[in-house]
Amino acid sequence: MDRTISNARQFCGTVSVPGDKSLSHRGLLFGAISQGKTRLTGLSQGEDVQTTARCLEAMGVRIERRTSEVIIDGVGLKGLRVAKAALDCGNSGSTMRMLMGLLAGQDFVSTLTGDASLSRRPMDRVANPLREMGAQIDLTETRFSPLRITGKKLKGIPYSLPVASAQVKSALLIAGLLAEGETRLTGKIQSRDHTERLLPYFGASLREDASSITIAGNQKLQGVSFDIPGDPSSAAFWLAGACVVGKGSVSLDRLLLNPTRTGFQRTLTRMGAQLIENVVVKAPELAGNVEVKGSMLRGISVAPHEVSSLIDEVPMLAVLATYADGITEVRGAEELRVKESDRIESVAINLRRMGVVIETFPDGFRIKGPQKLTGATVDSFGDHRIAMAFAIGALGASGDTRILNCESVNISYPEFFETLERLTLG
Numbered sequence: 001m002d003r004t005i006s007n008a009r010q011f012c013g014t015v016s017v018p019g020d021k022s023l024s025h026r027g028l029l030f031g032a033i034s035q036g037k038t039r040l041t042g043l044s045q046g047e048d049v050q051t052t053a054r055c056l057e058a059m060g061v062r063i064e065r066r067t068s069e070v071i072i073d074g075v076g077l078k079g080l081r082v083a084k085a086a087l088d089c090g091n092s093g094s095t096m097r098m099l100m101g102l103l104a105g106q107d108f109v110s111t112l113t114g115d116a117s118l119s120r121r122p123m124d125r126v127a128n129p130l131r132e133m134g135a136q137i138d139l140t141e142t143r144f145s146p147l148r149i150t151g152k153k154l155k156g157i158p159y160s161l162p163v164a165s166a167q168v169k170s171a172l173l174i175a176g177l178l179a180e181g182e183t184r185l186t187g188k189i190q191s192r193d194h195t196e197r198l199l200p201y202f203g204a205s206l207r208e209d210a211s212s213i214t215i216a217g218n219q220k221l222q223g224v225s226f227d228i229p230g231d232p233s234s235a236a237f238w239l240a241g242a243c244v245v246g247k248g249s250v251s252l253d254r255l256l257l258n259p260t261r262t263g264f265q266r267t268l269t270r271m272g273a274q275l276i277e278n279v280v281v282k283a284p285e286l287a288g289n290v291e292v293k294g295s296m297l298r299g300i301s302v303a304p305h306e307v308s309s310l311i312d313e314v315p316m317l318a319v320l321a322t323y324a325d326g327i328t329e330v331r332g333a334e335e336l337r338v339k340e341s342d343r344i345e346s347v348a349i350n351l352r353r354m355g356v357v358i359e360t361f362p363d364g365f366r367i368k369g370p371q372k373l374t375g376a377t378v379d380s381f382g383d384h385r386i387a388m389a390f391a392i393g394a395l396g397a398s399g400d401t402r403i404l405n406c407e408s409v410n411i412s413y414p415e416f417f418e419t420l421e422r423l424t425l426g
């Protein structure tokens, strides 16, 4: 599915973005291994989250989808059954990596596969520590999926995370729940902290300080009710749109405001946009309303330590940088090269097609703005966030922009283009 996006004269309205993808995966997974029922409202309807649900169902978990809620019948930590076929994780790195942690401690063998993009993403970062915990994991070409996990009795380990990845951290905390003794994570633990917040909500205890997270094994989880707030990574497109289209204004309600996820909002404020935030819910996750009024933006530098709090929003930031006055530079973002596409490369190819000069580095990019975007044909590279970032960029470009392969938006935001149309009509 290709889309043609034209220059927009206005951009305003109210949006309830879909439930957060990271929380949706975790709600399903933790609900599945709890005792009793878990009731989730606001679950993301994107393909990635449906993939997690289908994998759990393939292992015998009952998931009832009602109009406004999803009920998961927990089977307990060790109640999963071996799936009849390989578990297809589709495009979802979160599904594959967190399932690896869970399956490492089961007493059966599982095979995990994914689509072409997922099959190029590194899985050794999860497999290596899980092997130290005792699991047997066979990867393709020592790094990739398809992969096979022979579950074992795990033992807790101390482990220093070499990459700031919440997926790896979460996989190890889940495996830690199934292990004998304690698992203590140090190193690059500063990434989104939903697993650390939600596991205690489901009744498990964790110990955290500034440099470590420790979880003891053999703890039971108890089913909960949880209203999943809106996804800040989806909201980022509307916040950016209000700035791209002159004096746009957008209100977002029930948005997740966890500080490990709101780096894009902080960056946008530093660039000169006016954001007002109103906290409504405090636990287990901060959530509330956000209003943005677009204004002239200035370029900024994003430091390596800030990157993880806006990692999925960097493609949008790169496009936005062409509208800002001065230099925008992002460094320390080498993880972008191993996402659904190589996002530094995808962004650079598309921006150049639209006439923009961008300098890239192994770990980021530099753009001197403002530069006028010229409508052109660009590609999503099968990556949902690239498709959406360029759809927003196109709103301020001269002439029409054709975006190829836009079906990728279904991964996280199936109603993205409908909402875009509504906001540009004003």
Ligand code: S3P
Binding pocket: 021, 022, 023, 025, 093, 094, 164, 165, 166, 167, 168, 170, 191, 192, 311, 312, 335
């Ligand atoms: C996610 C963590 C991030 C992020 C991804 C979702 C999660 O990936 O990019 O979209 O839910 O834990 P990494 O853990 O690989 O950094």
